[in-house]
């Protein structure tokens with residue numbers, strides 16, 4: 309699973325984007341919160357086409373230019389922010 313996420317994130321996504329939407333139901337079914345997936349389900353809610361919110365720990369991962377940014381730093385940064393207050397679209401990840 310972790311390998312899959314790492315494969316998903318890097319390079320070449322711009323090219324893939326031309327061919328198909330990066331976020332679709334199939335992908336959502338596969339993506340999990342990297343923190344929770346080890347012990348719980350870590351299922352993600354796709355919110356406002358811009359965020360993936362972990363249903364276990366409430367970490368929030370931005371979807372930036374249709375790329376899910378499944379990084380711990382990002383998830384931590386937005387964990388305490390209420391989803392209604394999340395910026396849409398998300399700011400560019402560092």
Ligand SMILES: [Zn+2]
Nearest residue numbers: 341344362365
């Ligand atoms: Zn989580």
